[in-house]
Amino acid sequence: MTDAVVNLRTKMSENGIDAVILTGGANRRYFSGFTGSSGTALITHDECIFMTDSRYTIQSRQQCLGFEVKELYGRAMLDFMNDYCVRNSIKHIWIDEESLTYAQYESFFRAFGVAVDFQDGARYFAQIRMIKSAEEAEIMKTAAKMAGEAFMATVREMKVGMSELQVAELFEKHVLDLDAKTSFIIVASGENAALPHHEGNERKIGYGDIVTVDFGIIYKGYNSDCTRTFAVGDIPDELKHIYNIVKKAQHDAACQVGPGKCCGDLDKIARDIISEAGYGEYFGHSLGHSLGLDIHEMPSLSKNNSALLQPGMFVTVEPGIYIEGLGGVRIEDTLMVTENGFVNITEDVPKSLYIREF
Ligand SMILES: [Mn+2]
Missing domain, CATH: 3.40.350.10 (Creatinase/prolidase N-terminal domain)
Structure with a gap:
C-alpha cells in the first residue's frame, strides 16, 4: 500500500x-x-x-x-x-x-x-x-533544473527581430531535447508585458523592449514554474524603476518563506513594498501558489489566506507590476519549504534585467 x-x-x-x-x-x-x-x-x-x-x-x-x-x-x-x-x-x-x-x-x-x-x-x-514526499521533491527539483536549462538555451539563441511565438518555439524545442514536455510558455514583449498571461503573437522583439518569459514544463507528471523579465537593449527609465521594485518585493517575500509562516503575511510583504513605491494598483494577482501534479495547488499565497507553510510544501513567489501601454515586470521563483527555511529550486536561472547583451 x-x-x-x-x-x-x-x-x-x-x-x-x-x-x-x-x-x-x-x-x-x-x-x-x-x-x-x-x-x-x-x-x-x-x-x-x-x-x-x-x-x-x-x-x-x-x-x-x-x-x-x-x-x-x-x-x-x-x-x-x-x-x-x-x-x-x-x-x-x-x-x-x-x-x-x-x-x-x-x-x-x-x-x-x-x-x-x-x-x-x-x-x-x-x-x-500539498506535502510532497522526498521522491516528489526530487522530481520537482529536476523539473525546475531542466526548465531553467531550456530557458537559458532559449535566451542565448534569441535574436532581435524574432517574434514572441518564435521564441516560444525555441523553448519548446529545448524542452523536447531534454525529454520533457512544455506545460506552458508565455513570451510577452514590450507593451504586451503588461498582460500577465499574454498569449504570444507575431510581435517582433526589438531594441528597447522589456520581455517577460513565464515558463513551465512537465517532468514525470510534475510541473515547474519560473518567470524572468529582461531588457533587450536600453529600456525606458520607468520600466527599470519598476523592475527594481518587483525584484526587491520578490526577494524580500521569498526570504521569509519557511515553516510556520502565514501565506497571507508573505503576500503582504511583497504587496506593501509595491504599494509604498506607488504601484499597488498595478499588482492585481496574488503573490504565489503551490504546485505539483497540477500547476496550481494549495496553499495559495494570497491576501486573506491564514494557512501556515509546512516542510515539504512548494510555493511560487511571483509579484508583478503591469502598466497598460508601457509594459510590465514579473519575477518568479519556486521554493521548497524545509525544516529550517527554504530551498529556492529555480535559483540557477539568472535574475538580471540585463541577462545578456543583445
Ligand atoms: Mn506561477
Whole structure:
C-alpha cells in the first residue's frame, strides 16, 4: 500500500468516510498511480480497486500498486460499485468535484440512489497532496533544473527581430531535447508585458523592449514554474524603476518563506513594498501558489489566506507590476519549504534585467 493511500485512509477515518471514488485528473493519478486517461479508482478502508477498459488493463496492472484491477466500465462498472457499496455498507463517499463531470455525477446518482451520500473530497485530497514526499521533491527539483536549462538555451539563441511565438518555439524545442514536455510558455514583449498571461503573437522583439518569459514544463507528471523579465537593449527609465521594485518585493517575500509562516503575511510583504513605491494598483494577482501534479495547488499565497507553510510544501513567489501601454515586470521563483527555511529550486536561472547583451 502506498503512503498516498495510507494518508487518504487517515483523512477518511477523521471525517467518517467509507470510500473514495476518483474518475480522473491529478487526484486519480496521485492516489492510484494511473497515468492514463480512462479509469475509476475505488478506495475503501480495506480495498483498492481500479476499474478500466481493455485499452488500459495492462497499464493499470503495472501502475496501480496495491490495487485490484477489474476490466469494468460504463453501466457494468456502476452496477458493480453499487452492489459493492450495498454489500459493504458503504454510505459516505468522497468524490472529486474537479474531475467528475456533471453527466458522471448524475449517472452515479441514478445507480446508487439515495442510500449513498456523496461529498466533495477535493479539499482533503489537496491537503494530502500539498506535502510532497522526498521522491516528489526530487522530481520537482529536476523539473525546475531542466526548465531553467531550456530557458537559458532559449535566451542565448534569441535574436532581435524574432517574434514572441518564435521564441516560444525555441523553448519548446529545448524542452523536447531534454525529454520533457512544455506545460506552458508565455513570451510577452514590450507593451504586451503588461498582460500577465499574454498569449504570444507575431510581435517582433526589438531594441528597447522589456520581455517577460513565464515558463513551465512537465517532468514525470510534475510541473515547474519560473518567470524572468529582461531588457533587450536600453529600456525606458520607468520600466527599470519598476523592475527594481518587483525584484526587491520578490526577494524580500521569498526570504521569509519557511515553516510556520502565514501565506497571507508573505503576500503582504511583497504587496506593501509595491504599494509604498506607488504601484499597488498595478499588482492585481496574488503573490504565489503551490504546485505539483497540477500547476496550481494549495496553499495559495494570497491576501486573506491564514494557512501556515509546512516542510515539504512548494510555493511560487511571483509579484508583478503591469502598466497598460508601457509594459510590465514579473519575477518568479519556486521554493521548497524545509525544516529550517527554504530551498529556492529555480535559483540557477539568472535574475538580471540585463541577462545578456543583445
Ligand atoms: Mn506561477
